[in-house]
Amino acid sequence: MTYNSKDLYQVKEKMYVATDCIIFGFHEGKLKLLVFKRRVEPLKGEWSLIGSFVRLDEDLEYAGQRVLRETTGLENVFMQQLKSYGKKDRDPGYRCISIAQYALIRIDDYDEELVEQHGAHWYEIDHLPLLILDHNEMVHDALLQLKQNARYKPIGFELLPEKFTIPQLQALYEAIYQRELDARNFRKKVLSLNVLEKLDEKDKSTSKRGAFLYKFNYENYQKLLKSGYNFEIA
Amino acid sequence: MTYNSKDLYQVKEKMYVATDCIIFGFHEGKLKLLVFKRRVEPLKGEWSLIGSFVRLDEDLEYAGQRVLRETTGLENVFMQQLKSYGKKDRDPGYRCISIAQYALIRIDDYDEELVEQHGAHWYEIDHLPLLILDHNEMVHDALLQLKQNARYKPIGFELLPEKFTIPQLQALYEAIYQRELDARNFRKKVLSLNVLEKLDEKDKSTSKRGAFLYKFNYENYQKLLKSGYNFEIA
DNA sequence: ATAATAAACGTAAATAATACATTTATTGTT
DNA sequence: AACAATAAATGTATTATTTACGTTTATTAT
Numbered sequence: 001m002t003y004n005s006k007d008l009y010q011v012k013e014k015m016y017v018a019t020d021c022i023i024f025g026f027h028e029g030k031l032k033l034l035v036f037k038r039r040v041e042p043l044k045g046e047w048s049l050i051g052s053f054v055r056l057d058e059d060l061e062y063a064g065q066r067v068l069r070e071t072t073g074l075e076n077v078f079m080q081q082l083k084s085y086g087k088k089d090r091d092p093g094y095r096c097i098s099i100a101q102y103a104l105i106r107i108d109d110y111d112e113e114l115v116e117q118h119g120a121h122w123y124e125i126d127h128l129p130l131l132i133l134d135h136n137e138m139v140h141d142a143l144l145q146l147k148q149n150a151r152y153k154p155i156g157f158e159l160l161p162e163k164f165t166i167p168q169l170q171a172l173y174e175a176i177y178q179r180e181l182d183a184r185n186f187r188k189k190v191l192s193l194n195v196l197e198k199l200d201e202k203d204k205s206t207s208k209r210g211a212f213l214y215k216f217n218y219e220n221y222q223k224l225l226k227s228g229y230n231f232e233i234a
Numbered sequence: 235m236t237y238n239s240k241d242l243y244q245v246k247e248k249m250y251v252a253t254d255c256i257i258f259g260f261h262e263g264k265l266k267l268l269v270f271k272r273r274v275e276p277l278k279g280e281w282s283l284i285g286s287f288v289r290l291d292e293d294l295e296y297a298g299q300r301v302l303r304e305t306t307g308l309e310n311v312f313m314q315q316l317k318s319y320g321k322k323d324r325d326p327g328y329r330c331i332s333i334a335q336y337a338l339i340r341i342d343d344y345d346e347e348l349v350e351q352h353g354a355h356w357y358e359i360d361h362l363p364l365l366i367l368d369h370n371e372m373v374h375d376a377l378l379q380l381k382q383n384a385r386y387k388p389i390g391f392e393l394l395p396e397k398f399t400i401p402q403l404q405a406l407y408e409a410i411y412q413r414e415l416d417a418r419n420f421r422k423k424v425l426s427l428n429v430l431e432k433l434d435e436k437d438k439s440t441s442k443r444g445a446f447l448y449k450f451n452y453e454n455y456q457k458l459l460k461s462g463y464n465f466e467i468a
Numbered sequence: 469a470t471a472a473t474a475a476a477c478g479t480a481a482a483t484a485a486t487a488c489a490t491t492t493a494t495t496g497t498t
Numbered sequence: 499a500a501c502a503a504t505a506a507a508t509g510t511a512t513t514a515t516t517t518a519c520g521t522t523t524a525t526t527a528t
Contacts (some may be wrong), residue, residue: 012290015251017331056246056329060320084318084333086251086294095290097251097333099318167475184477185517207474208526401506418508419486441505442495 012095019063019099020051020135022082022142023072025107025122026159031175032107033128033139036071036120042093047129049138050120051098064101072105073114078158079103080149082142090134102142104158125175150176151232154195157216165203165211166190173233190233195221246329253297253333254285254369256316256376257306259341259356260393265409266341267362267373270305270354276327281363283372284354285332298335306339307348312392313337314383316376324368336376338392359409384410385466388429391450399437399445400424407467424467429455 023034038048050071054063064079082100090096107122115122123129128139150156156172157164170186190196197217202210257268269281284305288297298313316334324330341356349356357363362373384390390406391398404420424430431451436444 015249015288015290017249017251054249054320054331056249057322059322060318060331063320081317083315084294086288086297086333088291088293097288097294097331099320099331099333165475182518183475184519187476188478189516202525204525207524209473209475209524211475399506416487417506418488421507422509423485436494438494441493443493443504443506445506 014095016094016096017054017099018051018096019054019060019067019101020049020138021064021067021079022049022100022102022139023068024102024104024125024142024146024159026172026175027107027122029171029175031125031159031172032122033125034072034115034120034122035129035131036118038132039119043132046132048132049100049135054099060099061101064103068103071115071118071120074105077103077105078155080155082138082145085134085138087134100138100142102146104146104155106159106161108161126178147176154216154221156233163199163201163203163213163215165213166196167206167211168203169214186233193224193233195224248329250328250330251288251333252285252330253288253294253301253335254283254319254372255298255301255313256283256334256336256373257302258336258338258359258376258380258393260406260409261341261356263405263409265359265393265406266356267359268306268349268354268356269363269365270352272366273353277366280366282366283334283369288333294333295335298337302337305349305352305354308339311337311339312389314389316372316379319368319372321368334372334376336380338380338389340393340395342395360412381410388450388455390467397433397435397437397447397449399447400430401440401445402437403448420467427458427467429458 025032025034034050035047036050038044038046050067052063052067052070054060058066061079061081065075065077068074068077068079079101080103082102084097084099086097088095090098125143128136130136131139146155150173156169156176159172160168166187167183169190170181170183173186174181195217196214199213199215201213203213204210259266259268268284270284272278272280272282284301286297286301286304288294292300295313295315299309299311302308302311302313313335314337316336318331318333320331322329324332359377362370364370365373380389384407390403390410393406394402400421401417403424404415404417407420408415429451430448433447433449435447437447438444
């Protein structure tokens with residue numbers, strides 16, 4: 001959390017702009033966060049969010065996507081700006097403003113090996129290690145925003161595979177809200193929104209009977225939005 | 235909106251960080267925005283949000299407060315971060331990332347003269363002029379966020395004088411949501427939240443009977459939040 | 469054929485949101 | 499002193515939404 005040798009400190013005569021990525025994933029009923037172990041000084045060996053300076057010739061959004069690509073191999077990930085962190089002493093080494101962006105990824109999609117090669121690790125959201133600088137604060141803020149957004153936008157779907165069952169969707173919302181939901185009411189509510197398309201397939205990995213798979217229908221969602229409806233789950 | 239002479243263009247070899255302020259006020263039943271006419275090149279004479287580069291030795295939040303102080307004379311204004319704007323070509327002159335912050339001010343408090351001296355002007359929110367760069371986009375985003383926030387947080391109160399009547403509060407919400415609300419239901423709802431303190435004074439400026447003045451009770455609001463209640467008006 | 473299991477379904481009660489009409493306090497006018 | 503005018507203040511019935519809760523069903527393994 002702090003630099004422990006003074007010689008790392010340098011005179012702050014230049015403004016740096018960085019972006020840090022808060023990467024959420026959902027796996028086995030748990031909401032997880034991707035963090036990585038710094039391999040360079042300063043703060044080598046400590047846990048940190050994945051970030052980078054924003055280059056002069058790239059859009060801010062692009063910088064986030066680049067960081068993700070470089071660290072996970074994933075392209076075109078759902079990503080959204082969270083907030084800028086700009087306390088003058090937030091980084092003892094540089095005068096650096098960091099724009100945090102959070103990403104939701106389909107954890108089944110990606111290559112676990114690849115991520116581990118980059119020194120990254122998935123932590124359960126309620127068992128995070130101490131992160132450098134203000135990164136724990138960033139995660140806290142991101143989780144808050146995820147909760148809020150999940151209430152009104154269907155971003156939860158970004159965390160699930162394309163085909164998913166209703167019990168899976170419920171587990172995701174339970175993980176995000178960190179409370180249990182009633183299965184009957186949840187199903188009723190989510191189906192009443194008319195944005196789920198029932199498929200002819202079942203997922204039988206969790207029960208003998210099997211649960212029908214659904215996929216998200218963006219068109220209907222757009223209609224729903226235009227009709228002024230609040231997409232509010234749970 | 236565009237630079238019209240090429241010699242203004244300079245090589246982008248440095249990253250600048252600016253902050254732009256979206257300043258909302260409420261006056262005579264209308265939601266208003268404070269904009270000002272640029273007095274320096276480039277884009278001299280065009281309407282613009284009020285902004286500044288963030289200095290190396292100041293917090294980002296402080297930069298916003300400084301800008302407000304310099305342009306309106308107001309201190310300790312309610313201000314909240316909106317979003318960072320970071321397209322690589324958003325400013326044709328510099329490679330500049332701007333962190334937009336929006337402010338809510340009690341329009342009766344401040345000195346109209348002072349503001350006018352700074353070349354600023356209050357525009358009604360739905361009759362804005364064309365602003366430079368991506369400033370209209372910023373305003374659009376800020377208004378959206380104001381609408382959302384006003385639904386769950388009592389930030390609306392920041393726009394009113396300390397003492398206000400319920401009809402005034404309703405007019406404010408109508409201006410923010412840009413739709414009419416039912417007076418009986420509004421009153422019922424807002425009073426049921428138990429965050430308004432009725433005073434023994436009346437405001438008689440708009441009717442012979444006069445309307446009772448209220449003030450906002452932050453303590454009760456805190457309790458309300460802790461009890462998990464949604465502060466949802468209208 | 470049976471046991472076991474998660475998935476799927478429905479209804480009643482409680483709560484919240486909406487729609488809508490009348491009375492009241494006060495002032496200025498006659 | 500009575501009256502007209504005006505916005506403020508109040509209540510109730512209807513509808514929609516949310517919550518609480520128990521039973522049946524499809525499938526597989528034994």
